[in-house]
Amino acid sequence: MSTVQFTLNGQTVEAPAGQSIFNIAKDLGIAIPHLCHKEGLTPDGNCRACVVEVAGERTLAPSCCRSATPGMQVQTNSERAVKSQKMVLEMLLADLPEQGYKWLDDRAEAPHGELSQWAEHHGVQVRTALAALQREAVPADLSHPAMAVNLDACIQCNRCERACRDLQVNDVIGLAFRGAHTQVVFDLADPMGGSSCVGCGECVQACPTGALMPKSHIGPQKVDREVDSVCPFCGVGCLVTYQVRDEKIISVQGREGPANEGRLCVKGRFGMDYIHSPDRITKPLIRKAGVAKDVSSLDGHTDWREIFREATWEEALDLATRPLNALRQEYGPKSLAGFGSAKGSNEEAYLFQKLVRTGFGSNNVDHCTRLCHASSVAALLEGVGSGAVSNPVRDVEHSDLIIVIGSNPTANHPVAATWMKNAAQRGTRIVLADPRITDIGRHSWRNLQFKPDTDVALLNAMLHVIVHDGLCNEQFLKDRADNVAELKAHVQDYTPEAMSAICGIPADTIREVARAYATAKAAMILWGMGVSQHVHGTDNVRCLIALASITGQIGRPGTGLHPLRGQNNVQGASDAGLIPMMYPNYQRVSDKSAHDWFEKFWNTKLDDQPGYTVVEIMHKALAPESDPHKVRGMYIMGENPAMSDPDLNHARHALASLQHLVVQDIFLTETAWLADVVLPASAWPEKTGTVSNTDRTVQMGRQAVLPPGEAKPDLWIIQQIAQRMGLNWHYTGEHEGVAEVYEEMRQAMAPAIGGIDWARLNAGSVTYPCVSADDPGQPIVFHDHFPTADGRVRLMTASLIPANEQPDAEYPMVLITGRQLEHWHTGSMTRRATVLDALEPAATASMHGREMQRLGLQAGQWVRMASRRGEVVLPLRQDDGTPMGTVFIPFAYQEAAANLLTNSALDPFGKIPEFKYCAVRIEAATLVNA
């Protein structure tokens, strides 16, 4: 790196060329006041608090924006420079209110955050003459549930704007008007709560003076402790710092992490108070004698005391375990099943599957991965030999083009979406392929709003174009792919013209996008559940693998395949073996060597047949008595199949029909209502453990507060159950022996995480594969081979398979289900987070304005939505991104549970249900107040 030599405050300094004077000074321990400058934001140089004197220049220079040049003579502390620095601080301070919103520590006399800090540094006091000219007070805008806007403390430094627009690219905040009237605005100077604000709070984190503050943390900034951890919501894996006061998490800061660089979304920043909800279960509960399991009790009105009584842990554990043992004894190991959770830690997932495999005695263990990316994993394992992503999300910054298909990243992976939007700002072309045009669509180069259920038609047509136009990477195919000829032959018939009629995208657009993808220097495909949750979900992903392979868009930076993981630990839970057909690290239970290895490792006999999957287990619960595999007892840890499974009436009926159900959770979920024993567990900030995000990065979550009441860490509960099932486990050490559990798991997963020991994780995040202590980890894989048997990618063909249930005269519309920004999965956490609940308090069904018009309906109107399996009543929302003929309902709302309507038809390979497509009918509903 080239350097420059110059003089700083009389000293000769050598510094890297291009570095700002501010940063050079900072490295040398020279403090220069600064307000508009913040690390991570593009320097703007507007506040002028950091001006320095450069010999020979007429005016002072902003040190944050000026780089040193050879021979330059800079004074940061000359009389002239300091005069202006102090004047800037005084002028700003003169306009600020006496009572501020962001005190230094707990000092009311230093009420304006960084401004007070620098004023104290320079000993600045506001003179009477300027204090007398204090600008007119501005009323507070408290319209947003999470954030207070007090523009009387605003210094127009535009850090909030840069945070909103440059970092998060939400484009809500601007500086409007001019001169002394320059004002931070949301949209059209609308109240923040009524604006398009998505509540990420990046502005709050950026604001130096407290003009934008989290409502929960106004005034004294002193807290009892700060605890570094990782966000419990989605699979992006943002690092956070909890701020704890009086044993409550009062605010959350984004922390520098490989996936988020300090960014958060509304859930991570403002959604953490679910842990303090009065709804938390704080004592073990036992179903009262004689109270039948009645699915109609899931109405949200029944008092739990009518159904359960409180018990001691001793009694509850006993009552939880004894019937499990008895059932196993009487009906054999297959009569039991366990659902673990992708919301728990790796260690919990590992122990849970170990409990089922070694204690229950079968492989009947699964979790919600079955409902999200099972088909993706099936296709990826078959094609490239690994179910995980090939490149991290942030690799989009190296892509010329990215295809985002079947994904609504701004809602479901908000921080990951910021990297995509950042890339688009720098010129990366985004192709959004989705039946719904969502927020990312404003940043896309092309929106392919294809007809629901026609993924394969669109993708095969793209393959056709690439093959037909000779845009295949033949060298790559020759060296690294199998089944090439079959694939090429197969896509012959899928001409853009023919497929256009099916998928609704003009043939020329298909050609344009296919060529752009094939010829891009680096192109990446990211997808979500719009791809996976179909009966042809595996086929959809096969097409994506084929696209990446025939163009050679894999194995390099900015290329590859990235199924965006939903849950915070769905990657880790799957890795840890929380799936019925595989042991930890995707070793098939039917594979003899793996089977033998684990029998030895765990020192016990193991079942060598794959267990049943989530939906299959529900079916098996309702199997006839004669079925030797009828499931009669279940242990469900942190999952809520009574909301998340398709065709809920069926699933709830299945759960209710179990002879014995143990549910371990933090709330009385819809599933827990049907339990015999409910064990109060710990929320994520109440325990310590690791999680693996969508990028394969393993990260440490740390306990910030104690579980409420008698609630216990999940790891403790699993071990207690194991003990009562005759397993002789001994994990010692703090946090229920979590480190020892991890180290055991590491042995079972050596090819993935062998190089990541507990101490290394405690020090920072590591991405696997990482096989040795000096291996830095490999964010990008498949450089020169695939982890398949022969090291080559196996291309698969896909034909057009229609959705299981097509609209007809009786049920003429298509229902698409999914999630929304504020609510996580079944809503058990987020609907108890006050801010998130305030932002999205009720279920809605989204439709295009024209479609509503066509049906004589209007936004806000209540409708009854019915499928062959159930019905819900809810109001309509206008969202013109929704395609004609369809309706979208998020599945987080118990009072209008979308999954009452969905179809449980399964993809034959991934066993994933078709959440994204079923036939419904819609009619106006009149509300009768209960």
Next chain:
Amino acid sequence: MANTTHIGLDQVRQQLRQPRTQLKGRQASPDARAEVQALIGLPPAGGHRRDLLIEHLHVLNDHFHGLFERHIVALAAEMRLSVVEVFEVATFYHHFQILKDEDVAPRITVRVCDSLSCSLAGSDSLLRQLQRDLPGDVQVVNVPCLGRCEQAPAAQVGQQAVSLATTEKVTRLVAEKHTQPLALPHALRYEDYKKAGGYQLALQVAAGLKDHESVIQVLESSGLRGLGGAGFPAGRKWRIVRSQPAPRLMAVNIDEGEPGTFKDRTCLEADPHRFLEGVLIAASVVGCEAVYIYLRDEYHEARVMLTDELAALQANPPCPLPRMELRRGAGAYICGEESAMIESIEGKRGEPRLRPPYIAEVGLFGRPTLEHNFETLFWIRELLEQGADSFAAHGRHGRKGLRRFSVSGRVRQPGVKLAPAGITLRELVDEYCGGMAEGHTLSAYLPGGASGGILPARLADVPLDFDTLQPHGCFIGSAAVMVLGVHDSARDAALNVMRFFAHESCGQCTPCRVGTDKAAQLMTAEVWDADTLQDLAQVMGDASICGLGQAAPNPIRCVLAYFPQEVAAEVKA
């Protein structure tokens, strides 16, 4: 100040318990989108150009007599921008009037200039009378310099300029609904200009018949400097930009907003093609592939005429033309600052950029850019035809060249005066302006518009040119000379210009945003708080981003230095 809202917490909770019936934020209504589409057209392949945002806002603002919020939302949707990206731009420019959807747009807007020369000519009482007399659906507002200081007081009815405005004149125009720009019958049109030998030079330069190097040498030896105010040597600028990598762009500054300046308008309205020929020569020599001409929005007459003349030129080009676009300012003095103008041409708020990088290297759309003031280009043909010496031979008191002075205020014959560089104020008034106006004796003058400071009569014999006034705390800038008499007060003049700066500050940097505003308030005091004003002056001058804030303290310092008796305690006491 914009609408801010205080809503009770309970009310918020109540409201928020309601399910959202639409997506977050305002959604574009189909009706508003149709109205916007009808006016700006359907997006071309690849979408609407981001840089045309201000042009689109003009179309809406002209049509609806304001910018209704629903149209801002719809325009954002049409242009695939966020709402705030449109709003922040719209609210930056004074000529865009944001209206709530329930508001009624004013039928006509009457603008009365309140800058110094017009103020001296009684614009304050004109404004009050018009506000009192005109019907309620006519909006009467005071505005900064309209660039007609020689016709003070100046006003505008809609888009029609009113010189020597009176209540009667304005009232009649309003009553007769005369709101369209007047024609300019005396402008030399394309065919006539060509017939008189025009564009021969441009043709030679474009065809390579005239050596590009020789053109630059003429500029250099003539000593021609940028005539917008900064005075950067023109020839050197051409060399610098020419050495930058292609594609290079050119931006022409006709945002003549410095109070007291009207020379560009005067020349443009008389001889537009002389200027355009200068543009073509510069673009050829420097190798600019596109030219953006930025014209201040106050000059409606000139815009209509220049639009026609550009069309005539493009319809029948004398030589291959670069792409040429005429852009309309929207009421922002700061856009006369070169980098602010570039931001504005890009369709953004006119906020000056930090330098370095200089716009010659990284300018418009990130490309190397040759930026010139109108008059600099207006000189090109004459210099090339007459030779460098014809220009350099002029000058007085040791200075070289010719200058166009815009003279206004208390002189008998205000107007644009082509005079030797280095002429003194006294000579300029006596020889070119017919002396002081009836009943006025010279007391003070502003040599360079609002920015150039204020000098007392005792310094009326200082040569007026680049670099000659700095020792006196002043500068010549755009050579806008405003003359005060003994009945006028320097302090009032200083307050007038400080209010102008506060009004026109872009608000980006603290020293200027806060400094101009606080200074203007302090300057209303009977006795000035000299210490505080000096402190503000220092931080504005030393630490502001651009010339506006850096020059804003000049009137403070000049009054304290040259007219202490007007503001000091001992004298007042």
